[in-house]
Amino acid sequence: MARASKKSEIVEAAAYLFSTKGYHATTVRDIAERAGILSGSLYAHIDNKEALLREIVKQAANQFMSAVQPIVDSDRPIAAKLTDAVKAHVGVVTNSLAGARIYLDEEATFTNEGRQEFLALRRAYENLWARLIEQGVQQSVFWIEDPHLARLLVLSALNGIHRWYRTEGRLTPEVIASRYSSWLLRLLQPAMPN
Amino acid sequence: MARASKKSEIVEAAAYLFSTKGYHATTVRDIAERAGILSGSLYAHIDNKEALLREIVKQAANQFMSAVQPIVDSDRPIAAKLTDAVKAHVGVVTNSLAGARIYLDEEATFTNEGRQEFLALRRAYENLWARLIEQGVQQSVFWIEDPHLARLLVLSALNGIHRWYRTEGRLTPEVIASRYSSWLLRLLQPAMPN
DNA sequence: CCTACCGATCGGTAGG
């Protein structure tokens, strides 16, 4: 990352703290300290604490969307698309762990307008996965009753990864992605349809 | 539930608020208001705010453990055990939604000693599922490389349910449990082992 | 269970 701008240092500090202690348990003084300044000086770079949260979520949403959307929109075989999409998702989680955790877990933090915007971002990403599964069903490659519930299971499985993933752990992103995708394919695409 | 004791009314109010807005965003005044008293009066019933959180988590942990443990320890066929365990888990989630959400999602809230106790409770429950899967592997009914990662996928899938479940929704606990368990069996127990 | 209140800390601002 090298030495980025102060603004991005602040955003990174906030993302780390929000993802570790939660948004409300993190004070602007915590954030300032981690960025190496005093709390009053934060406001030369940001509007307020909540704007910081929104920026983090937007960045994370963007990374997930731009990683997975081209895969879903491509015309490769559906099984390859699922494999690649899982790999892309795991890649974003493991590369941007703090942001991903906030994007995927901090729903309760938002209220009112902020919540609507947040949910819209998440829904857009979830719709990507819904489309992927529907494509497989329409091509008769996937074979499941209730594709909607199946999508919830798939997304839940993926959205759990950031909770137990450790950078120093035995499980590399590649191993996680390859096993997960083969298992999910096994689930969606039974050996003998009908 | 009828008219329970004031203490349990307070616990229920807190569980609802913690699960909806998060622990730190909930004030003792919020809790008192929902329990129909003033904030100072809370402390005739509870030690402090954090003790309330711990009690909620302990109750939820207890419900999950006592629902699933007897199933894992029984000597029924492994596939039936998995089906029943999924049903039991979904039952607790849908019956005690607020407590389950806090138990399964509020990890970041805890610090220091409280966190250790919390993680121990969660680990005990996760170990139950690890045992169930290992039993299936040892009996050669389940057939997976990396049972540890498979357990993480299974638990992630289960632990996602409380996030999208709605009491008034189309998906009843029975439907969710039966589809989830058949899918997870399909994943763990491929049609043609080797 | 209420009244009355506390010290601490919070997010944020003014003026430089």
Add this chain to the structure above:
DNA sequence: CCTACCGATCGGTAGG
């Protein structure tokens, strides 16, 4: 980016 500070609200207490 700092110094100095603010009003508001927080969790919790004393005394009845």
